[in-house]
Amino acid sequence: MSKLKAIGVKIGVAASAFVVGIALPGNASAASCGLKIGAIGPLSGPAAEWGLAMVAAAEMAAAEANNKGGLQVGDQKCRVDVVSYDSKYSAEGAAAGANNLASQGIKFIFGPVGAPEMTGIKPVAMRNQILVFGDSYAKNAIGPQWPLVFHLGPGPNVWGPPIIEEAKRRWKIDTVSIIAPNDQGGTDIADVDQQDYEKQGVKVRLEYYQRGTTDFSPIITRVLSSHPDAVDTASSPPGDAGVIVKQLRQAGFQGPIGRLGGPGTDEIERIVGGIEILKNFYWYESTPTDDPNVRELSVLFTKETGKPVPQGTSFWQWVPEARLLLAAISKAGTITNPAKVAEALRTLPVQDPNLGQGLWTGKKFFGINQEISFPFGIGIIVDGKIQNVITHPAAEN
Numbered sequence: 001m002s003k004l005k006a007i008g009v010k011i012g013v014a015a016s017a018f019v020v021g022i023a024l025p026g027n028a029s030a031a032s033c034g035l036k037i038g039a040i041g042p043l044s045g046p047a048a049e050w051g052l053a054m055v056a057a058a059e060m061a062a063a064e065a066n067n068k069g070g071l072q073v074g075d076q077k078c079r080v081d082v083v084s085y086d087s088k089y090s091a092e093g094a095a096a097g098a099n100n101l102a103s104q105g106i107k108f109i110f111g112p113v114g115a116p117e118m119t120g121i122k123p124v125a126m127r128n129q130i131l132v133f134g135d136s137y138a139k140n141a142i143g144p145q146w147p148l149v150f151h152l153g154p155g156p157n158v159w160g161p162p163i164i165e166e167a168k169r170r171w172k173i174d175t176v177s178i179i180a181p182n183d184q185g186g187t188d189i190a191d192v193d194q195q196d197y198e199k200q201g202v203k204v205r206l207e208y209y210q211r212g213t214t215d216f217s218p219i220i221t222r223v224l225s226s227h228p229d230a231v232d233t234a235s236s237p238p239g240d241a242g243v244i245v246k247q248l249r250q251a252g253f254q255g256p257i258g259r260l261g262g263p264g265t266d267e268i269e270r271i272v273g274g275i276e277i278l279k280n281f282y283w284y285e286s287t288p289t290d291d292p293n294v295r296e297l298s299v300l301f302t303k304e305t306g307k308p309v310p311q312g313t314s315f316w317q318w319v320p321e322a323r324l325l326l327a328a329i330s331k332a333g334t335i336t337n338p339a340k341v342a343e344a345l346r347t348l349p350v351q352d353p354n355l356g357q358g359l360w361t362g363k364k365f366f367g368i369n370q371e372i373s374f375p376f377g378i379g380i381i382v383d384g385k386i387q388n389v390i391t392h393p394a395a396e397n
Contacts, residue, residue: 033078035071035335037062037325038101038109038130040121042089046239049267049312050113051086054135056301056310057318058082058110061326063304071326074333080326087112089237091120098124107131107338108329110322114235115141115185122146131338133325135318137189137235137261144368148342151362151371152321154397156189159284160196160260162392163378167282168200170382171256173230175203177223179216179244180234180261182208189235193260213240220247230256238264238312242271249277259283263314265379276384285377286317288391293354300354320352321372346370358394365397373397
């Protein structure tokens with residue numbers, strides 16, 4: 001079993017095509033009130049790995065509170081329950097999910113995942129005064145006009161440059177072809193990736209595809225005809241990226257393949273058929289995955305929830321934010337006033353027992369300091385052998 005496969009275990013969270021209420025273990029009898037946290041994200045399809053990881057992180061934070069007798073809110077102990085919704089990685093799905101959760105009186109939503117979903121959820125969240133803690137690399141993921149919307153972590157303008165620098169140090173990369181979806185979830189990231197590469201003297205060629213594409217051979221043919229030194233799958237969902245990489249290798253591409261758009265290497269390796277076929281690969285890891293304190297989160301998840309951890313590494317990035325959201329609700333002393341919770345959230349230090357020291361950022365890029373930044377990782381595979389993930393400290397956006 002490769003190191004990547006050892007990191008990822010089989011998906012243990014049941015995906016649903018619609019709304020799923022998740023009953024969590026814990027000392028419910030000690031709780032004197034109830035708090036529902038919404039969790040919206042892709043629970044099926046090529047981006048399911050990301051959404052399932054997000055739901056699992058919300059479950060874990062809830063279980064941590066419940067197993068202590070409930071979340072302290074004012075003079076009450078509140079049992080925390082997670083209500084998840086499969087948004088299918090679409091703006092329409094995220095908007096429908098937010099409307100559904102709003103109809104249940106839910107005032108806090110964890111997720112969604114990706115630029116299309118963030119675009120769909122923000123108007124609904126603001127109309128219903130819901131606090132959102134989402135993840136997206138879109139250029140307008142957050143902003144002053146959405147004071148109740150918080151951001152999981154920085155985009156490729158922060159972590160792209162050091163990853164490209166590391167890749168260039170290992171391989172000759174003077175030209176690169178970037179392949180991404182032709183919507184905001186792809187174009188915003190590809191545009192920033194292009195700037196990151198060009199600042200380091202790499203010529204860029206862009207290729208976009210329609211979501212739902214399963215045969216990438218026309219794009220692969222065009223890419224190979226341009227003879228790039230490297231190909232980057234950018235923010236393509238892990239399922240799509242796996243097919244792209246597989247078809248690139250089957251077509252004879254021997255150069256390094258990058259992924260400046262999000263974790264999911266274990267799923268890509270599964271689709272491709274092995275780490276030896278990935279061969280030379282570089283990517284963004286949302287956490288330093290070789291850090292024992294970070295990996296401990298998987299042990300804690302099973303201990304707190306009694307369930308196997310979800311596949312992939314993005315779960316480790318979501319847990320600190322879920323803990324922070326509950327800490328803000330506790331500090332604010334209310335489960336019905338998101339504005340007051342947002343005010344409390346902005347004052348909390350970014351410090352997690354597993355991910356270490358982080359910081360609030362976002363003012364320069366988004367105009368609002370509502371983004372969490374923790375240390376991240378640079379993943380490298382050389383000649384079919386995975387290297388130690390390089391830890392990079394938390395950086396400002």
